[in-house]
Amino acid sequence: MQQAVHHTVREHDDKADFLGVIARHIDYAFQPIVSLNSGRCYGVEALMRGYGDAGFSTIDRVFDYAHANDLLVETDALLKQLAVEKFCRISHHRALRLFFNLDNRLFGLPGFRAVSTMQLLEQYGLRASSMVLEVSERKHLDRGRASRDILQFFRDSTVQVALDDFGTGFSGLALLYDTHPEYVKIDRYFVADIGSNRKKKVFLSHVVSLARTLGIRVVAEGVETEAEFYTCREIGCDLVQGYLIQRPTTRVDQLVPVYEVVGRIRGNDRRREQLESRFVGDQLDGAPAIDVDMRMEDIFESFRVNPQRSFFPFLDDNRHPIGVIRETELKEYIYSPYGRDLLSRKKIDDHLDLFVRRCPVADINTPIDTILEQYAVSPSRDGVIITEDGRYRGVLSAEALVLAVQERNLELARDQNPLTGLPGNPSIERFIGTHLPDANALTLMYFDLDNFKTFNDAYGFRMGDRALRMFAERLSKVFGGFGGLVAHIGGDDFFGGLQNVSFAAGFEAALSVVASFRRDAESLYDEKHRQAGYIVGHDRRGQRARFALLSASCALVQLAGQSGQRHECALMGLITRLKEEAKRSGNTVSPASLL
Numbered sequence: 305m306q307q308a309v310h311h312t313v314r315e316h317d318d319k320a321d322f323l324g325v326i327a328r329h330i331d332y333a334f335q336p337i338v339s340l341n342s343g344r345c346y347g348v349e350a351l352m353r354g355y356g357d358a359g360f361s362t363i364d365r366v367f368d369y370a371h372a373n374d375l376l377v378e379t380d381a382l383l384k385q386l387a388v389e390k391f392c393r394i395s396h397h398r399a400l401r402l403f404f405n406l407d408n409r410l411f412g413l414p415g416f417r418a419v420s421t422m423q424l425l426e427q428y429g430l431r432a433s434s435m436v437l438e439v440s441e442r443k444h445l446d447r448g449r450a451s452r453d454i455l456q457f458f459r460d461s462t463v464q465v466a467l468d469d470f471g472t473g474f475s476g477l478a479l480l481y482d483t484h485p486e487y488v489k490i491d492r493y494f495v496a497d498i499g500s501n502r503k504k505k506v507f508l509s510h511v512v513s514l515a516r517t518l519g520i521r522v523v524a525e526g527v528e529t530e531a532e533f534y535t536c537r538e539i540g541c542d543l544v545q546g547y548l549i550q551r552p553t554t555r556v557d558q559l560v561p562v563y564e565v566v567g568r569i570r571g572n573d574r575r576r577e578q579l580e581s582r583f584v585g586d587q588l589d590g591a592p593a594i595d596v597d598m599r600m601e602d603i604f605e606s607f608r609v610n611p612q613r614s615f616f617p618f619l620d621d622n623r624h625p626i627g628v629i630r631e632t633e634l635k636e637y638i639y640s641p642y643g644r645d646l647l648s649r650k651k652i653d654d655h656l657d658l659f660v661r662r663c664p665v666a667d668i669n670t671p672i673d674t675i676l677e678q679y680a681v682s683p684s685r686d687g688v689i690i691t692e693d694g695r696y697r698g699v700l701s702a703e704a705l706v707l708a709v710q711e712r713n714l715e716l717a718r719d720q721n722p723l724t725g726l727p728g729n730p731s732i733e734r735f736i737g738t739h740l741p742d743a744n745a746l747t748l749m750y751f752d753l754d755n756f757k758t759f760n761d762a763y764g765f766r767m768g769d770r771a772l773r774m775f776a777e778r779l780s781k782v783f784g785g786f787g788g789l790v791a792h793i794g795g796d797d798f799f800g801g802l803q804n805v806s807f808a809a810g811f812e813a814a815l816s817v818v819a820s821f822r823r824d825a826e827s828l829y830d831e832k833h834r835q836a837g838y839i840v841g842h843d844r845r846g847q848r849a850r851f852a853l854l855s856a857s858c859a860l861v862q863l864a865g866q867s868g869q870r871h872e873c874a875l876m877g878l879i880t881r882l883k884e885e886a887k888r889s890g891n892t893v894s895p896a897s898l899l
Contacts, residue, residue: 322370322375322379323375323382325359326366326379327386329354329355329357329358330352330353330354330358330386331352331354331390332350332352332353332386332387332554333350333552334348334349334390334394334553334554334556334559335349335545335550335551335553336549336550336559337349337401337403337523337543337545338544338549338563339542339543339694340524340533340536340537340541340543340544341566341669342562342566342567343562343563343565343566344561344563344693344694345396345399345559345560345562345563346400346543347400348394348400348401348402348559349404349405349438350387350391350402350403350404350405351552352366353552366379367379367409371407371409376407376409376410376413377413377415377416380410380416381420384404385424387402387404388424388425388428388430388435389428390556392428392429393556394559395557396561397434398434398621398622399622401433401434401435401436402434402436404435404437404438405438405440405468406437407443408439408440408444408445409443411445411451411454412450416454418454421435421437431621432461432462433464433596433620434620435463436463436464436465436466436486436487437463438468438489439466439467439468439479439483440469441468441479445479445483451482452482459484459662462620462660465483465485465486465487466485466487466488466489467479467483467485467488468489470488470489470490480518486520487522488511488515488520488521488522488523489523489525490508490511490522490523490525491525492525492526492546494507494508495508495525495526495546496526496528497531497532498536499532499534499535499804500804500805500806500809502786505786505787506785508536508539508541509540509787512539512540512541516670516674517674517677517678517681518678518681519665519682521543522540523542523544523545524536524541524544524545525546526545526546527544527545527549528547528548530569531744532546532548533548533569534569534803538787538803539787542694544566548565549566581668583672583708583711584668586708586711587704587708587711588697588699588700589700590697590698591616591698592606592610593616593617593619593623593696594617594618594619594629595619595620595621595623596618596619596621597621604634614630614631614632614686615628615629615686616628616629617696617699618660622695623695623696624691624694624695625663626660627660627662627663628660628661628663628684628686628689629659629661634659661684663684663687663689664678664682664687664689665688665689665690665691666688666689666691666700667694668690668691668692672705672709675705679702679705685702686699687699687701687704687705688700719731721792721794723772723773723792724772724776724792725776726776726780726790726791726798727789727790727791727792728791728792728794729791729794731789731791732791732793735789735791735801736748739801744803744804745803745805745806745862745863745864746803746863747801747803747807747810747860747861747862747863748799748800748801748860748861748863749800749801749802749858749859749860749861750798750858750859750879751775751779751797751798751799751800751817751856751857751858752797752798752856752857752858752883752886752887753771753775753796753855753856754854754856754857754887754890755851755852755853756771756796756854758841758842758851759853759854761842762839762841767828771828772792774824774825775798776792778817779817782817782820783800783813783817786809786813787803788802788803789801800814807862811860811895814858814860814893815893817858818855818856818858818891818892818893821854821855821856822853822854822856825854825855834853837853838850838852838853839851852890852891855890855891856891857886857887857889857890857892857894858886858892858893859882859883859885859886859893859894860882860894860895860896861875861878861896862895862896863875864897864898878896882894882895
């Protein structure tokens with residue numbers, strides 16, 4: 305069939321031959337992109353189907369053929385129209401965004417005009433903000449002036465940009481810098497088995513941190529298991545796409561506004577909102593917002609009746625923030641009777657490029673430090689627009705952000721061990737109370753320093769404190785890449801809690817802490833005691849006795865993902881027995897796995 309298509313185009317030298325085949329055979333399937341928090345469908349990605357019937361073995365071959373025959377611009381326009389027309393058949397499409405893949409080679413073609421996309425959307429009664437154009441990192445994108453101008457035109461028109469396949473290409477951060485995308489889509493390669501792959505988790509955590517600092521939303525692609533879902537949510541991804549939610553479908557009636565599978569998973573997970581959300585919410589200013597349907601005259605009136613406000617958030621018709629409108633941008637028109645008369649006849653939608661300015665946007669559950677970084681790198685000083693599940697909640701001013709940070713720091717200080725700086729018992733209780741009912745793997749570790757009292761009596765409190773800090777640093781270093789919680793119970797007792805980590809990985813990490821502390825602790829003794837391998841002290845009966853050098857013991861319990869043995873009283877009893885066993889042996893880890 306592919307040969308037949310090629311032959312027809314060459315024989316007639318007619319663009320309509322190839323484009324006609326595309327129009328007859330190509331269809332689009334849609335795959336939902338949903339909120340990790342609520343399951344609400346945020347958008348759909350258009351995925352080409354029928355290319356085999358059109359005579360091509362892969363989707364790339366379609367675009368390669370079009371490019372080789374100078375038909376890429378026309379092909380993109382036709383495919384975009386097919387996708388938009390079908391998108392409009394989704395019953396709830398006005399609440400969604402259409403994610404559409406662009407061929408990067410389009411940006412280098414003189415016939416590619418961004419305005420044609422706007423005309424297409426207008427033809428189907430769609431707002432510009434309803435489309436997200438995906439630019440792939442797998443393929444080269446010309447970084448010249450023409451590409452930047454096209455991307456800026458889309459941005460000024462509120463068409464958004466997503467950087468697709470992030471992490472798999474050769475231009476990574478350079479493309480992220482050049483495109484200024486609203487979304488980054490993490491490739492399936494980095495999502496697969498992320499719950500058990502520490503390196504992938506660390507990589508993705510850094511990507512999410514960078515994206516949030518830049519005000520970019522992160523989409524995890526190819527999520528197929530609950531473990532992958534849990535981990536993506538834990539490290540801060542905003543949206544999820546994959547077989548776990550729904551496979552791509554050509555039937556628009558199979559797409560729904562809310563995916564209950566997310567609610568079910570979260571019901572099993574029962575994770576609490578991050579504490580930061582409370583501090584952000586307390587300082588939030590529920591400023592009135594301007595939407596795309598407001599007339600310019602009404603916007604002037606909004607500034608007049610709210611003289612204390614220098615700007616208003618600007619939202620699309622789904623209450624998703626687009627930017628802000630500042631009073632200073634309107635002044636020359638406000639004080640010009642002719643300008644005001646002209647603008648009063650039109651809606652703000654007609655003047656987006658004149659008045660709407662980008663502003664940092666963050667979800668209410670974003671860590672406060674990340675929001676602070678986001679504000680610091682933004683040229684805007686209006687504040688940060690706060691959303692919940694993608695929808696506008698309010699504005700966090702610079703002053704409010706400082707107050708939120710102060711309140712958070714005070715709360716942390718109340719739950720922080722002053723010696724080691726680690727969280728204390730309230731955090732441990734929250735961690736266990738939150739994750740014990742989960743249906744995913746949970747590892748609990750209780751560490752106790754062996755012979756600490758004797759060491760402290762012999763060398764003094766200052767050296768004793770040094771030993772505790774040394775162990776805390778070792779514990780944080782080993783478990784830092786796993787996530788979870790590292791905490792200081794008090795005295796010489798410490799805690800470690802991990803989620804979705806295999807028994808073997810948790811056990812090996814605990815052994816590493818115990819072994820490395822044993823070696824490090826020798827440096828705290830004088831040469832005489834190091835050579836002897838013990839010090840003399842008094843036991844509990846007051847008798848002189850030999851005590852080995854400092855070491856650590858650990859009681860480790862792992863609960864499998866579907867374990868029914870999650871009763872807290874029974875679990876604490878098991879941990880107590882394991883701690884006693886580990887203490888008797890010394891410098892060891894006593895494990896138990898509950899299936």
